[in-house]
Structure formats: structure tokens, C-alpha cells
Amino acid sequence: MIKNYTNALTRAIEHRQKLKIPALNTAFLAANFFLIVYVVIALYVSPKDNLERHFQNENGAITALSSIALAMACGFAGTSYSLSKTSIKAKKLFWLILSIAFGFFSLDLLLEVHEEFGKLLSLIKIVPKSAFRNWNDIVIILYGAMSILFFIYFLPVLLSYPKLIELIGLALVFYIIHTAIDLFLAKTSTSIIIEETFKLFSAAYLTGAMYFGLRGNIFIYSSSENE
Numbered sequence: 001m002i003k004n005y006t007n008a009l010t011r012a013i014e015h016r017q018k019l020k021i022p023a024l025n026t027a028f029l030a031a032n033f034f035l036i037v038y039v040v041i042a043l044y045v046s047p048k049d050n051l052e053r054h055f056q057n058e059n060g061a062i063t064a065l066s067s068i069a070l071a072m073a074c075g076f077a078g079t080s081y082s083l084s085k086t087s088i089k090a091k092k093l094f095w096l097i098l099s100i101a102f103g104f105f106s107l108d109l110l111l112e113v114h115e116e117f118g119k120l121l122s123l124i125k126i127v128p129k130s131a132f133r134n135w136n137d138i139v140i141i142l143y144g145a146m147s148i149l150f151f152i153y154f155l156p157v158l159l160s161y162p163k164l165i166e167l168i169g170l171a172l173v174f175y176i177i178h179t180a181i182d183l184f185l186a187k188t189s190t191s192i193i194i195e196e197t198f199k200l201f202s203a204a205y206l207t208g209a210m211y212f213g214l215r216g217n218i219f220i221y222s223s224s225e226n227e
Contacts, residue, residue, distance in 0.1 A: 005156070012159035019216050021162050028208070035204055038065060039197050052189045055196040062196045063109050069203040070106035074099050076210035080217045094157040095213070097150070102206070140179050147172065161216040167209035174202035 042061045046053040054060035081095035151158060151168065158165040178198040185191045 008156035009159060012156040015160045016162055019160075019162055019219055021212065021215050021219060023163075031204065031208065035201060039200070043193070050189075052192040052196075055193050058110060058112060062200050066196075066200045066203040067106045067109040069200070069207045070102045070109070073203070073207040073210040074102035074106060076207070076214045077102060080210070080214050083214075083217045083221045090154065091157050091160070094154045095217075098210070102210070140182065144175065144179060147175075161213050163212040164209050164216070167205050167212065171202045171205035171209065174198045174205065178202060 039062070042054040043051055045061075055062045057063070077095050078099035081092060081099055084092045084095060151172075155165075158168065175198070178195050181191055181195040181198070185195075
């Protein structure tokens with residue numbers, strides 16, 4: 001099993017090297033600049049006695065953009081799935097699962113699904129309440145753990161596309177920082193603003209990753225059409 005996995009990783013790297021996708025450095029810098037400006041504007045338009053207004057509330061500007069970013073990631077991944085002309089089931093399954101997951105997370109941000117699920121866990125009382133600050137923490141940890149396991153399993157697919165694993169890796173780092181702030185720091189105006197900013201960047205980098213994946217699949221699709 002390990003040998004098959006390592007062989008799949010080797011083939012993935014070889015496949016990655018064949019895909020010629022522009023780096024889009026200017027667009028990357030412009031997107032980051034836009035995110036920073038957006039966060040600054042969200043702070044500027046918030047009341048002075050409630051600077052976290054657009055960061056904490058589900059109807060705030062930061063949550064709205066995070067949800068939009070994840071919805072875009074859902075669309076990019078779904079398009080990659082529809083373009084995947086391959087006999088490798090794992091690759092098609094990878095894009096399908098990601099599309100469904102990003103669609104769910106986009107709705108979760110707006111509909112507070114994980115908060116409601118946390119309330120259900122509080123009724124079941126699987127672990128002592130004192131082990132976590134609130135039951136939402138368990139759901140957030142589960143999200144992160146499932147994501148890590150998913151990307152380890154599909155690592156060969158991740159390595160098949162330029163920039164994909166790098167951008168997803170950065171998104172995971174942002175998410176881990178966001179989660180650590182949520183779990184270990186007291187809720188203050190500053191911590192909420194920083195936490196939600198990292199969540200926004202995590203969602204945005206996931207969108208960028210799905211875009212690069214889509215460009216890779218478009219390249220593969222167009223190449224097969226010209227053969």
C-alpha cells in the first residue's frame with residue numbers, strides 16, 4: 001500500500017511538471033491587496049464602540065465575503081469535476097467532494113450550521129463540558145481534522161496541479177491560526193477582528209487554489225480535445 005502511494009506521488013509530480021499554467025503573480029498580489037483594503041474598510045465603517053461589528057456578526061461584511069469566496073471555490077471545483085476526462089476515479093472524486101464541501105461551508109457561514117450542531121452536541125454530552133470553552137470548538141476541530149485526513153489521502157491529486165498544494169497549505173495555516181485564536185484567546189474586539197481576518201484569508205486562498213486547479217483541468221481538457 002505504501003509503495004503504491006509513493007508511486008502515485010511520483011506520477012503526480014511528473015504530471016504537475018507537464019502542466020504549463022501562468023503564475024499570475026500580479027493577480028495574486030492584487031487579490032491580497034484587495035483583501036487588506038476590504039478589512040480596513042470593514043473596520044472604518046464599523047461604529048467606534050463596536051469595531052468588530054463586521055467581523056463578529058453573521059450578516060457582517062467579513063462573513064459575507066468569506067461565504068462568497070467559498071461559493072466561488074465550490075463553483076471552480078464543480079467545474080473541474082465536470083471537465084475531468086479521466087479514468088482515475090480518485091481525481092474526479094476529489095473535485096466532487098471539494099465542490100460539495102465548499103458549498104456546505106459557504107452556507108454554514110451564513111446559516112450558522114456548526115453553531116446549531118454544537119448545541120446538539122451539548123445535549124448529547126459526549127465529553128465533559130469543561131474540556132472545551134463551548135461545543136462549537138469540537139465542531140471546528142472536527143472540520144480541521146477531517147480536512148487534514150482528506151488532503152493526506154488525496155495528496156497525489158493535490159501534487160498533480162501547479163500551485164494547488166501551496167495555496168491549500170497556506171489556507172490551512174490561516175485556518176489553524178483562526179482556530180487557535182478562537183480556542184485559546186479570550187473574546188475581545190481585537191481577537192475577534194484578527195480571528196475573522198484569518199478566516200477570510202483562508203477562504204480566499206482556497207478559492208485561489210480551486211482556480212488554479214480549474215486552469216489545470218482546462219489545459220488538460222483543451223489538450224485532449226486537440227488530439
